[in-house]
Amino acid sequence: MHVDIGNALAVEATPGVAEASLDRLDDRVAAAHDRITAGVGDRDFGYAGLALPADIDPDAIHAAVEGFDPEAVLTVGIGGSALGAETVTAALGLDGHHTLDNVDPAAATRLLDGLPLSETLVNVVSRSGTTVETLANLRVVRAALADAGLEWTERTVVTTGESGPLADLAAAPDLPTCPVPDGVPGRFAALSPVGLLPAAALGGDVEAVLAGGAEGRRALSPSLFDCPAYAYGAVAYALECRGATTNCVVPYAEALEPFAEWFAQLWAESLGKDGLGQTPARALGATDQHSQLQLYRAGRRDKLVTLLRPTGREDRPIPAVDADALSYLEGESLGSLLAAEFEATEAALAASGVPNVRVELDRLDAEGVGRLLYDMEAACVLAGELHGVETFTQPAVEWGKRAARGLLGGGEFEEAAVVDEKTTLRIE
């Protein structure tokens, strides 16, 4: 991964970071790097995520899916238990990965009706084994398989913690299982069975994904000027402090759309605490130039725009036609048009003084996506260190879980009572 922060400097952008400020910040980056290195070495909670590329044995993943040669993989999981797997399979261009990561009845029916169930591997993922959406969906899937005359125990793998209801459920029929790595929150678990099992089942090169991650770990260094991951994390942090409270993430590759969702969780749950944290806003290049660029250039000065692309990619020519208005397209390709739009948009933002950072991969392949995921995790951990927040927890999510459980009759929770006291001002 390569990062160009030139358009985030104070000489270019408002808000922007003065080079002298970056120099001073670099001392704090060095100190944070020491803490990160120690935490990774000791496999401390959360930091253990940055040790995954070396700690994960791909053979255990292959063993779990051995004997399956599925046409489709259906991941039943939500949040960090789904987004990493979606990101990896999409980036690798693997067809056939689907996720049941919501409890929308219409969407569940649509998905299950469209799947070749007899050729589908069901991949259930929940660290705690108590995630309500996941357990509800597993019941729905089990019933759908039974209705199709299929035995769920013959086509299901489970990724979960060492103990818990899902581990128990897998034990009796002796389902193939993979462990969720210890001390790694879901959003930092993409480079583990949580993120890699569907890709492995569909023939993806998970060794190369892990190798890309390992390359990211080797590239960590005490100075932001020598380490793309830290350069990104430090600049995002510095810009947030200076007013860029939104981070617009714009991949110029449709295969990276799920990456933008994964990044949005990583950034929001890790850094959104203590009244801090950039709001991730997802977009897609070049499409959303026709949707969001007006706002980015002319709206509030509260945005960092992250422009992301692979520099090498398969191309497709724009064929010549006998008549049309755009003769200058002769000899161009979709790739050259996309590249021109990327650079034009970057310059358009700079011309308005909107800070933007260019993130580039050499290629969107297995190694490239492994590196990207690792580097963005490291960037996030660094930003958390610089802010001094608890990067690896998500305490604000619990209130709503208790309220929902109370509403469903799953126990006495005072939060559920609050739901009934809602202030109402309804306009019909």
Added chain:
Amino acid sequence: MHVDIGNALAVEATPGVAEASLDRLDDRVAAAHDRITAGVGDRDFGYAGLALPADIDPDAIHAAVEGFDPEAVLTVGIGGSALGAETVTAALGLDGHHTLDNVDPAAATRLLDGLPLSETLVNVVSRSGTTVETLANLRVVRAALADAGLEWTERTVVTTGESGPLADLAAAPDLPTCPVPDGVPGRFAALSPVGLLPAAALGGDVEAVLAGGAEGRRALSPSLFDCPAYAYGAVAYALECRGATTNCVVPYAEALEPFAEWFAQLWAESLGKDGLGQTPARALGATDQHSQLQLYRAGRRDKLVTLLRPTGREDRPIPAVDADALSYLEGESLGSLLAAEFEATEAALAASGVPNVRVELDRLDAEGVGRLLYDMEAACVLAGELHGVETFTQPAVEWGKRAARGLLGGGEFEEAAVVDEKTTLRIE
């Protein structure tokens, strides 16, 4: 559409709107309503969009697709020429609508390779007829059809302005065409052939969509306390002024994911000017409770959260199983679980004092989506009136278009020279 703004009041939320402030704002709403009514009556530029439900003749749409009974519709368009059609077909649950709205070579190849080309209707949409992405993609599609031994002129409909290169292109082979309505920017054109043709070709009830829009028009009234659309627009405006510079749009229905994209364009391009405008951040309920809720509750106090759901929907039971941890799910359904999560999340946001607005449709059907689109357009126009911005233009987009054209050799543009002068600080 129904709107509940109770959780956006100052007694509940920070930022929040005092009821007395809303009363005072209502005088301005009445004045804005007068301007809107006059603009709609005169079909003034932009305001004409709010006259569409009555001005559009669905028979013209049916005539354009007559004789086609396609398995798939491929819309070639971008931004406002694609998002409305995606929103309508998804909301109606119509299978087979695809869009080529980017110039990503890999994605184009993937899409075209997967389509049943001989059973596909190509729907080309561009008001000006000069949109570079659309014309490039049309060339690619024409070549793909030719490679498959198919005649593009036998399976293509064109929606464009009265004159221009695309109108010329359609004239010679006498392709079926639909007009882009006069004086209506693309993002306000969903209730026209721009948004409705694919649905019509796939058997959707476009008359009912238009009827829903017409119902929205009839519901406009001079007071925000009597008009859901204005209530939403006025509260979003008031909260933005008080610091809610981000609008997190969270539909609790997967079929409304494209709606969130459509809304993001509507809000960003219409209101993102003069240093104003909320940044739309798209999310999906219940899934993104596991991704964004931590940030919404514990991050910066700069967010309005818009929670959107249909109150009536097809449901799916959660089957009983012999053993699992969540016995309280017995007798529940995916729909009841989703409803509990919606209300728990709303209460969780309120408990943290985060302003949120509940938007409800009775049902996600053709009439419901027509009403939703109309009401959100009216909300946006009202917010633009209250801000005093030029709601219907997008001047900040032009710079980048000129730069890209210059880079591609399409003429001399000083913007292209700026691209080469980029400030670089690259970390490898």
